[in-house]
Amino acid sequence: MEAKIKSVTDPTRSPTPPPGPGHVSGAGPTGRLGGFGPGPVARLGRRGISRGLTGNGAPQEDLDAGSGRRERPPHHRAQRPGARQETLRESNLLLITEEIFSAAEPPSRADLSIRTGMTRSTVSRLVDDLLAAGIVREGSPIVGGTRGRPAVPLHPARGTLAGLGVEINVDFMAARVLDLTGTALAEELIEGDFSASDPQEVIPQIGEMALRVARRAAEAGARVVGTVMALPGLVTAEEDHLMLAPNLGWRDVDVPRLMCRSLGGPERLSQLPEGSPRLAEFGDFFVIANEAKLAALAVAQEFSAREQEEQTFFYVSAQMGIGAAVVIDGIVDAGPRGWAGEIGHVAVEPGGPQCGCGSSGCLEVFAGKRALLEAAGLEPDADAETLVALTEWEDEPGERARQAIDRAGWALGVALSGAVNLLDVDDIVLGGEFGPLADLLRPRIEQELRQRVLAARWSRFRVRETSIRLSPATTGGALRALRAVVDEPLRWVPQAT
Structure with missing residues (x-):
């Protein structure tokens, strides 16, 4: 290998010096x-990641084998623990953290007191905790036109x-x-x-x-x-x-x-x-x-930070295969078992070519990277930029490349129309190998959406690409x-x- x-x-990043030999x-x-900031914080799923910390799969409630009664779980494992001093502190700390990380402009302690209703002294103690943990940092004091101490903005820590x-x-x-x-x-x-x-x-x-x-x-x-x-x-x-x-x-x-x-x-x-x-x-x-x-999570964060509001869109990305995810109000909804979004194996032509999954006519056999390059007459290791350049040729290879992209756009449009009909999401985001091809794929995708989506007459479709190119x-x-x-x-x- x-x-x-x-x-x-x-x-998307600032230029950096070129690496030296062997770097x-x-x-x-x-x-x-x-x-994370500034802007709303995107999230994958509605569950916290803490369930993956121990890896032992311990249930939240245990049955007493002798009596058949449910034993009272420890407070930290209770399903809905009542408020105690430490849980109150934890809740307040979480609230302060979310305010700092989601704010469009870095807030001060006074700002946090106003937004949360907590006293200035409580906010200061909680901010001191976050400073000690290395979660936030203080910026340079801002001197205003009023009397009193200068406001010190709080930022996510570097x-x-x-x-x-x-x-x-x-x-x-x-x-x-x-x-x-x-x-x-x-x-x-x-x-x-x-x-x-x-x-x-x-x-x-x-x-x-x-x-x-x-x-x-x-x-x-x-x-x-x-x-x-x-x-x-x-x-x-x-x-x-x-x-x-x-x-x-x-x-x-x-x-x-x-x-x-x-x-x-x-x-x-x-x-x-x-x-x-x-x-x-x-x-x-x-x-x-x-x-x-995970790629959709990165895109949701990119768009949320840029547009200062939580985003709703359907993300579809091509590597060798095609994956997808639906993002609703900044949350990547992976489904109850995490299996939602396998659009690459939606049949767009049931009698079509055999797919590697064992089915036939899947979206991947028409629009996956391997299928797209093969249809365009390119080697399997060619990149999307090479394919884009080939479409500009006024000869037989150029025509073949344009036809390959048109077929991929048709297949994507068919599959995405079904997704839009089911999910009521107007925004489509193209990622991975589809990103550089977005301008070429967009017309055919939008044509299929207008034709196949029942609510197309009252919808405003937007097919856009993410600026994150490498391994989102x-x-x-x-x-x-x-x-x-x-x-x-x-x-x-x-x-x-």
Whole structure:
């Protein structure tokens, strides 16, 4: 299996000096990638990530085997715990954290007191907790025209707590560490052919790459709080088991267990003994999630921060396969088991070509990267930019490329029309390999939407692309890991405070 390592660049970020010979990726800040602020904070699913921290699957309620009665659970495991002093502090701390991270303009302590109704002294104590935890930082005082102390704006902290996002896909693996401002502290991408690969061989490579990236972030002074790994397939609701990834050729893989064991650790991070820094660099948890859902999370954060309001759209992305996710008011709704969005295996022509999933006529066989390049007469390793350039030729290859894109646009339009009819979502966002092709795909997609969507007459469709080009799922994975900080800030506050 041939693979090569290269540094990651993204057109959405500030220019950085070119790497020297043998350089993999920068250890210092490499730019903004659609982080938490300013603006509403996007979320993957309606459950917190804390259920993936222990990995032991303990139920919230236990049955007494002798009496058949339900024993009263400990307070921290109760389904709806009543308010006590510590839970009141936790709730108030969460409220203050959310206000700071979602504010369009950095608030001061006085602003937070007004917005939350808490006293100034209470707000100050809670802000001191967040400062001690490295969750927020103070900006330069702002001197106004009124008497009193200058207002001190509060921002998400830089380079303190960070999330690690990891991805394996058919033609690359990648890792990225983001801090609470959305700045990439370290990242790496390895190109290769991982289709029909052996997870026993590939996962150790991913683990070593992830550790390298985590260590570079640590050298920059950040602490990784947790790791979320993106996979192009079906993942269990517990986020600890890959059920099926057709394009990788993987089936029934316990990814966290294999990752830990391959790196010389226990089967779960929760079993990690003290004094084991190697695996501890992954943070307090290691969970897996669907690649398209995590990419949609990154896009939702990008749009929410840019437009200062929660976004609703249907995200569809192409790598070798096609994944999708629906985002409602900034929340990526993955479905009750996390399996929603498998639009690549929606049949657009039931009698069509055979798909790798075992069915026929799926969207992927018309609009997937492999199918699109083959129809255009290009090699499998060609990129979307090459295809775009080919469409400008006034000859037979150019015509073939235009026909391939038109067919892909037709197939996408058919599948997306069904999604719009079911979900009542007017915004379509194209990502992955579809991003550079958006201008070429848009006319045919919109044509099919106008023709096939029942409410088309009263709808205003918008087909747009994301500016995140390289491995958005790693960004989404890092953002998802950082939700553990925003959702449970008290967990990271030093005990002494």
